Amino acid sequence: MGRLKLLWALVSHYKYAITIVVGILLVGFVDENSFMHRVQLEMQISDLTDEINRYNEQNAADLQQLRELRRGAKAYERIARERYFMQADDEDIYVLSDDEKPVTSNNETIE
Template structure:
């Protein structure tokens, strides 16, 4: 019992500090509104704002393209030719490729 007496005396003497420290740990680390959770939310908000600005700029570019398509009928044929490989009835299209082919292909059955 003599061993417990100094410990209990220390705890009872500094009980307000213990309550403040334990309360601070509960609020700062474990609680739903803890500092860690707030930092994660701030990072998530930052990422979402970057995505919003990216989508707004993409929206602006797409709106410009759409206005161009509405005003200029030649833009429709340009996009059809470039993106979808469409052609007029009286023309031929040649697609050239820079890919190198491997001429030394070995057949599996030649072994």
Template sequence: MSRRLYPILNFIGHNKYWIVIILGVLIVGFLDENSLLKHARNRMLVNDLQEQIDNYNMQYERDEQKIKELRRNPKAITKIARENYFMKADDEDIFVLSDDQKPVTNNDETAK
């Protein structure tokens, strides 16, 4: 063998356990199918999905309260119809006011 390989083989011989441990951690931590990176990504995904579940449960409870209100109070149906669907009684007029900003255009024909 050449003299160049002796220091490398000597290093490997003295540190073989550390080399195996470091390679094992790298394989399990980054390259494996069940790596720590995939585990962290899945944990974040589970947290996001749990937040969505909580939001849907809150929305469900609000809707249940509205349904109970509609069953108890028949005037609540007319209130919802007026607020959400802009329905009106026969003897009234409705004016819908909008907060939308109209774009400013400079169509001043006299300045040309």
């Protein structure tokens, strides 16, 4: 019984401090509008802003290519050669790549 009275005296003496600490913990970590949730949303907004900027740059590049296509047949020919490796009847195309080949292991003991 002595411990209970001592605990009650301690709680009643520091009731405002305990209330403030519990309130800060609730608002900071547990609540739906907590600071941690706010930081996560700010990071998500930053990622989405970067994605919007990337799409805007891609849109500008595609619009530039569309303008080139409207100019004439030379643009069609250039794009067909660069992207789709099309060729004229009297020419050969060689594709050179700097990509590294995937490393494969012939270790049969793994399976």
